[in-house]
Amino acid sequence: MTTQDIRLGADIGGTFTDVALDMRGQIFSTKVLTNYTAPEQAILDGIQIVSKQAGIGFEDLDIIIHGTTLATNALIERRGAKTALVTTEGFRDVIEMRTENRFEQYDLNLTLPAPLIPRQDRFPVGGRMDAHGNELQPLDEERLNALADDIREGGFGAVAIGFIHSYQNAAHEERAREILAAKLPGMPISISAEVSPQMREFERFNTVCANAYVRPQMEDYLIRLQARLKEQGAKCPVFMIHSGGGLISVETAIEFPVRLIESGPAGGAIFAADVAARFGLEKVVSYDMGGTTAKICLIEDFTPQTARSFEVARTYRFSKGSGMPISIPVIEMIEIGAGGGSIAWVDSMGRIQTGPESAGSEPGPACYGNGGLRPAITDADVVLGKIDPNNFAGGAIQLSKEAAMDAIAGEVGAKLSLSPLEAAFGIAEVVDENMANAARVHAVENGKNISDNVMIAFGGAAPLHAARLCEKLGIDRCLIPPGAGVGSAIGFLKAPFGYEALASRLIRLSGFDPDAVNAMLSDLCETAESFVRTGSDGEIRREITGFMRYQGQGWEIPVAIPDRRLTADDIDLIRDRFRENYARFFGRAIDGLDGLEIEIVTWSVKASDLRPRPDQNDLTTRGTIVAPQIHRPVFDPQSDALCDSAIISRGDLTPGQCIQGPAVIVERETSTVVTSSFDALLQHDGTILLIRKEA
Incomplete structure (x- = not known):
């Protein structure tokens, strides 16, 4: 393992590619326009710029951490490989039937999103497991051998395998992959039991299809990127940031590219969480606005909220169920098409x-x-x-x-x-109100009051709009950290090596078998930690979560499970934690119903290496007012007119200085607009605090 004294983060966005270099605590950064034809070229150009700033060469880099929107864009724009779905007989149309949820119930002309794989490319195969993983019908291997010839002749570039109940027993999926791989050498084959080992076949099938769909393109890109970096003299390893906010190897990313779909936004959430930890802010809303999209994420106790699934390419804005479900661990946020471009x-x-x-x-x-x-x-x-x-x-x-x-x-x-x-x-x-509405919706869905939070704004366009967004949301304080214009890339540098392993095993508390649960959790721990060890040999922290519900309910809530060998005495502890969490989510637990069972549906083990805690800073709210000499007309929403606004370079401010709005604080990667409702105060670490003026 390298010393990692010189770390580089590269984030490919829809408009700009951001590159940030951390050389023993000193940050060098740049933004270059994204090259759609050869995305790696923008990274190389950006590395050239920051390396020159730092006075080093490619060969001096210790680690490169990369996040990209390429997988996301391939799904949204339907530019992936021609993919075959091999599935259980009778389940060919699962990804087209969806959940039969009518997400816009009053729209008489409602059109459901088209499935990622058309019906003629979905191939049923005999064989069946039951809900407990027992074989009901043997796998039809003769059909699979014939199917391999059809796939080869059909010009397919990838294969997805999704069998019913494979999360309980993956034997049929593994055997199907073995048969197809023998007759289709070099063909990338993804199985749902590895990509998304969770119950609910629509989400699981859709996720393995998405993984197979983008896999050839991502493999080609990542291999090409590594080769070109070596040509430039780079000798360091390259790691990818995944949607859950941890680092994984390029080899893992090639096998599971669906885990990269929210990689860039995940870096931004990590960046905001680090800022929150530095200032001791327990309730934060991060606001990331780049060239193509804007993202809102709630952060509590210095940790971004996470989920087990999310949607890509929603066809109805803010309408859950109108997009393509991806069932993988992810930092939870709401994303809308509101960027500078x-x-x-x-x-x-x-x-x-x-x-x-x-x-x-x-x-x-x-x-x-x-x-x-x-x-x-x-x-x-x-x-x-x-x-x-x-x-x-x-x-x-x-x-x-x-x-x-x-x-x-x-x-x-x-x-x-x-x-x-x-x-x-x-x-x-309009764009500011759209973002404010998205933030309100996201907060309400999570039972939060958005005005209780401090905003942390970053991305090339967010500081331009943050003050106005705070006005609309009733937020009184907003932080714009140093390097805000390339916040996601800096967030990559702070991300731990981490991985979350999941398994759906429905276990009722009345039938809780500690030995069986411990054996399953041991396997999940081993899987998660093996991914962490690809890049770190430091101390590993684990978080174990059970996703629980009352029997008969359709969805689950997360409950922390003790990270130790469980015994029968832990059943009451787990039950009490579930009831506490249920009351926090829904107001009260359900009492008085005889025989109402509590069950654990899915188990999660999240492993990550321990990162050093950031230096602590006190938030300064009073300072010395300075009057910049340069002014220009800037439109102020409160005045509804162009106002003579102070213009000052961020680099010319010293800690403790205060700029009264209206003003614009300029820097290379972005500008912070201070509306007439706010003043801007520079903190000791260079962070700008926008603070609402007293009435």
């Missing part, structure tokens, strides 16, 4: 809309001058004065305010009889 347009009812379509990096917003003709949120920010066209990305990218005004006037202003400035304000208000 999101396109603004006017719908048939004369309302301004933003996203989810994005201008991306090619051609980008109209102000980039690369051929984009439709207005994006960045164009609105330029017209409103939030962004200086001559100092975008530290002056590396020259923007055209005229092009931004023309695009907004043509696509929005002319249709609504608004001036370019009025139309730009309308665009900004």
Whole structure:
């Protein structure tokens, strides 16, 4: 294992690729436009820039940590491999029938998302396990041998295998893979018992299909990235950050690329959690806005909320059930198509809309001058004065305010009889309200009051919108940390080596068998820790969770299980913890029903290496007011007009100095807009605190 004195994080986003280099505590960072044709090129260009800043070469790097949206985009845009699904006879249409949940019950023209794999590419095979893992019908091996010929002749690039109840007994899936692999050498084959060993066949089948669908593309990309890094002289290992926020090897990522789907946003949540820990903030909402999307995540006790599943590519905004379910451990957040590159347009009812379509990096917003003709949120920010066209990305990218005004006037202003400035304000208000609504929905779904939180804003566009978002949400304090423009990439540098192993084993507390449970947990611990050991030989921390419910309920809640050898005496402890958690989620536990069983459905073991605790800082709320000499007109929502606003470089501020809003604090990767409702105070570690003015 390396000393890891020089760590590099690289995050490929839909518009920008962020690179951050940590050289013994000193951070160097940059943003470069994402290269869609060769995504690795943007990483190499970014490494070249930060290495030059630090005075080192590729060969000096000790570790590279990478996160990417490539798997996500392949699923959203349906650009994966032609994939065959081999499934149990009678279950061919599970991924098309879904759960029969009508997520928009009053829409008479409701259209369900198309399945990832069309019906003609789904192949049923005889063989059956029961819900306890006992074989009811032997696997039809003759059919599998014939099927291998069909798959080869059909031009398929990957195979997904999903059999009913394989989470209980994977023997049939493993044998099917063995038969197909013998006749299809080199064909990537994914089995659901390894990709997502959880009950509920729709989610499990869909997850293994998604894994197989993106696997050839991700394998090609990751092998190409490693080769090109070696060509540049890099000798260090490359690790990937997965959706749950831990680091895994490239080899694991190639086998389970579905675990990378939320890798970039996971880095951002880790970044925000680290900031929260530094300042001792127990209730935080992280706000990450980049070029393509915005993400909101609740963080309590310095830990991001997690879940066992999430949805990709929702067809109805905010509507749970309208997307593609992915059943893997993930940092829980809500994500909407509201980034700097999101396109603004006017719908048939004369309302301004933003996203989810994005201008991306090619051609980008109209102000980039690369051929984009439709207005994006960045164009609105330029017209409103939030962004200086001559100092975008530290002056590396020259923007055209005229092009931004023309695009907004043509696509929005002319249709609504608004001036370019009025139309730009309308665009900004719509996107800010969309984000505020997403934050409210996410908080309410988790039983939280969003105004009780401190906001931590990062990403290239978030500091431009954070103060206005706080106004809408009733949040009084917001932190913009150093390096906020590349927050996800910095978060990669702080991520532990970690992995979460899952198994669905339905066990009622009345029939709790400590020996059987201990044996199962021992296997899960061994699996999780083996992934951690690929990159770390330090001390490992484990968290064991049981997902529990009352018998007959359709969903479960997480309950902490003691990390030790369990005995029959622990049954009462587990029952009490379940009742406490149930009351916290739903107001009270269920009492008075004779024979109402409590059962554990799924077991989780999360292993990670221990990371050093961040240095502690006190939050300073009072400072010395300074009056910058430079001003420019910036639109202020409270005044509903352009206001003379102070302009100052973040690097020119010293800790304890306070800038009264309205103002803009500029830096290379982003700018922090301080509306007239807020003042900005620089903390001892360089973090900007936006604090609401006293009435």
